[in-house]
Amino acid sequence: MQVSLFISCFNDTLFPQTGQAVVSVLERLGHSVDFPMEQTCCGQMHLNSGYRDETVGLMRRFLDVFEPCDVIVCPSSSCVSTVRTSYPRLAREMGDAELIRRTDALAGKVFEFSEFLVRKLGVEDVGAYYPHRVTYHPTCNSLRALKITDAALALLRNVRGLELIELPKSEECCGFGGTFAVKNADTSIAMLTDKLANIRSTQAEVCTAVDNSCLMHIAGGLSRERSGRRALHLAEILASTEEGMRQ
Amino acid sequence: MTDFAPGIVVERDFPDAARDALANTQLRRNIGKATNTIRAKRLKVVGEMPDWQELREAGRQIKAQVARHLDTHLLKLEEAVTAAGGRVHWARDGEEANRIIGEILARHGAREVLKIKSLTTDETGLNSALAQRGISAIETDLAEVIVQLGEDRSSHILVPAIHRNRAEIREIFKRKLAGTENLSDEPAELAGAARRYLREKFLTVPFAISGANFAVAETGSVAIFESEGNGRMCLTLPKVLISLMGIEKVIPSWRDMEVFLQTLPRSSTAERMNPYNSVWSGTRAGEGPEEFHLVLLDNGRTDVLADEPARETLACIRCSACLNVCPVYERTGGHAYGSTYPGPIGAILTPQLNQPGPAETLPYASSLCGACFEACPVKIDIPRILVHLRGKIVGRKKETLAGKFSGEAIAMAAMARIFGSARLFELAQKSAVIGQKPFVRGNVIPSLPGPMAGWTAMRDVTPVPKQSFRQWWRAERGAESSAKPGGSA
Numbered sequence A: 001m002q003v004s005l006f007i008s009c010f011n012d013t014l015f016p017q018t019g020q021a022v023v024s025v026l027e028r029l030g031h032s033v034d035f036p037m038e039q040t041c042c043g044q045m046h047l048n049s050g051y052r053d054e055t056v057g058l059m060r061r062f063l064d065v066f067e068p069c070d071v072i073v074c075p076s077s078s079c080v081s082t083v084r085t086s087y088p089r090l091a092r093e094m095g096d097a098e099l100i101r102r103t104d105a106l107a108g109k110v111f112e113f114s115e116f117l118v119r120k121l122g123v124e125d126v127g128a129y130y131p132h133r134v135t136y137h138p139t140c141n142s143l144r145a146l147k148i149t150d151a152a153l154a155l156l157r158n159v160r161g162l163e164l165i166e167l168p169k170s171e172e173c174c175g176f177g178g179t180f181a182v183k184n185a186d187t188s189i190a191m192l193t194d195k196l197a198n199i200r201s202t203q204a205e206v207c208t209a210v211d212n213s214c215l216m217h218i219a220g221g222l223s224r225e226r227s228g229r230r231a232l233h234l235a236e237i238l239a240s241t242e243e244g245m246r247q
Numbered sequence B: 001m002t003d004f005a006p007g008i009v010v011e012r013d014f015p016d017a018a019r020d021a022l023a024n025t026q027l028r029r030n031i032g033k034a035t036n037t038i039r040a041k042r043l044k045v046v047g048e049m050p051d052w053q054e055l056r057e058a059g060r061q062i063k064a065q066v067a068r069h070l071d072t073h074l075l076k077l078e079e080a081v082t083a084a085g086g087r088v089h090w091a092r093d094g095e096e097a098n099r100i101i102g103e104i105l106a107r108h109g110a111r112e113v114l115k116i117k118s119l120t121t122d123e124t125g126l127n128s129a130l131a132q133r134g135i136s137a138i139e140t141d142l143a144e145v146i147v148q149l150g151e152d153r154s155s156h157i158l159v160p161a162i163h164r165n166r167a168e169i170r171e172i173f174k175r176k177l178a179g180t181e182n183l184s185d186e187p188a189e190l191a192g193a194a195r196r197y198l199r200e201k202f203l204t205v206p207f208a209i210s211g212a213n214f215a216v217a218e219t220g221s222v223a224i225f226e227s228e229g230n231g232r233m234c235l236t237l238p239k240v241l242i243s244l245m246g247i248e249k250v251i252p253s254w255r256d257m258e259v260f261l262q263t264l265p266r267s268s269t270a271e272r273m274n275p276y277n278s279v280w281s282g283t284r285a286g287e288g289p290e291e292f293h294l295v296l297l298d299n300g301r302t303d304v305l306a307d308e309p310a311r312e313t314l315a316c317i318r319c320s321a322c323l324n325v326c327p328v329y330e331r332t333g334g335h336a337y338g339s340t341y342p343g344p345i346g347a348i349l350t351p352q353l354n355q356p357g358p359a360e361t362l363p364y365a366s367s368l369c370g371a372c373f374e375a376c377p378v379k380i381d382i383p384r385i386l387v388h389l390r391g392k393i394v395g396r397k398k399e400t401l402a403g404k405f406s407g408e409a410i411a412m413a414a415m416a417r418i419f420g421s422a423r424l425f426e427l428a429q430k431s432a433v434i435g436q437k438p439f440v441r442g443n444v445i446p447s448l449p450g451p452m453a454g455w456t457a458m459r460d461v462t463p464v465p466k467q468s469f470r471q472w473w474r475a476e477r478g479a480e481s482s483a484k485p486g487g488s489a
């Protein structure tokens, strides 16, 4: 299958290794990946911060870039949820029939990475090997907006060598919330502190999820705590193989 | 006596008020414990209902229909209440409602009036308005009694004293109630002390004020659901009963009530049914109050109605499920929201009923995690409305010079420009790698200045790596393989 990668501005800039992992898994499964170089940002931050005009501009741009693609895969559930849910809603709020048609059509073509593997390709075992103790944090967008937690867990259960530990109170937000983490830093930190305590209680070395934004928040706390634990995107676990480790 | 009138005027910015609340260890423990307990109970009783999602959808639709034809339903309600012997009053705002109620009581020469727990009267600041007329309002809901005697403010829409524990309640009672010298902090003893105080009031005060959970337009019936039975006392013993309700509380018919009778108790107290469900229609000779007044309050609700994307705010049945599941509320408690309506519903309702000012910080008091939307029995998409309200605030600010040139507005405009071109974006990535250099220590950025200082107070920052994804792709695959999707890589 021809898959177009929507990397997200955040991953492109800060977590290129996640994008590389997505490419590697998809190619290992025999699919072709292309990367539309014109892509930048879906506008999620502008949207959630109330900057509507700017969002509309970025949405139109996103449509122009990705409309020619058949299948779009993204390793970020919050960006997928912006394209799938917020775009069509925004178009409706604007009452623009043409935009409604375009955003609806696009919404059906964009998938979160783990969702794409399990629900679209029907693959739960990607042949990964990752001999570590891991806990999974269902990020809010993947849990409540996209409802794809079971897909991520199925993939993790099939990783050889991986010991999956259930995270207590996993459904609770880590406190990131985009600008919330800065505008309401104190409350955000209080939420993160509890998330870190729950992660610590699992004795896992690695906390994984499908959003690097939340993971960066968690990782920032883990690092500050010198906790000896780290955060890692699910795609990177799935990209890891026995052969790769030997190299 | 509380003098926080009216209850929806927010005085402090949420982040400041939250900072204080977060430092209150007793409050953190009390609220954390209470919300976690009620959450588990709610999940259990909701789980018993195979048609829960259908019930939520039905509730949503009923409320949407009410909002669309609100005027018709309200006129029908007025007609039915009047036909049943009651009187209907229309109040444009809280002040007018307070005046109407004050005048009715003054006409009867009332010095004291009983009160059933009511958010709407807190919203209008009725108690303090009555106090100015020399009339004392006596709260009768146990938690409201604790709040009133403690000269405190409610912190939860269903359990106003949720921030208090037993030991604190005992101290309040010992200070304010006679014959409580040897009171223990056993719940039964505490309830006993409150009961002795309230019984005397029930038997001697012939006036009562209530809110309303619902009003059925077809029969002019008003309904109150409660757990203690104190409300039932207030609804049946007094001679004069006055009910204040927001105009959105009307439902067309009894048939609609069936839905809410299933969803409201499960979502609020996590019961299958409330112990006391009182419904009355006007007055009846020889039974209950001789005089009944229904005061219909607008107080900004028609403005909410006019703002279509925010309209479903009015569907709220005040169950408090959104508060109990909210990770922000769980940590800050209700007082930080500075309003009668705290938590997620407060974050959308309070600013809509308010003037611009500190209330405008409330739509930002959320990580948009969506737990509230998931729990809401009438499916109010609170995160969506939060974002809509943020948009309105930004729009308002952009109209002022200071707002237009605020740091945030400039940054957002600059980001939008950068994201407008892949070339500029890549340039920005490269300059970030250079610009961050003074801040990088080892493989993290431990501290940043300005607005980012809040982040680094507790969280290290991941530095921007030398090679972005797009640079890697170009180096590995060449730009041509990516230009045209459909071509194989």
Ligand code: SF4
Pocket (backbone or CB within 6 Å): B267, B315, B316, B317, B318, B319, B320, B321, B322, B323, B345, B372, B375, B376, B377, B378, B379, B380
């Ligand atoms: S918004 Fe929904 S969950 Fe919150 S109090 Fe209202 S009805 Fe209940």
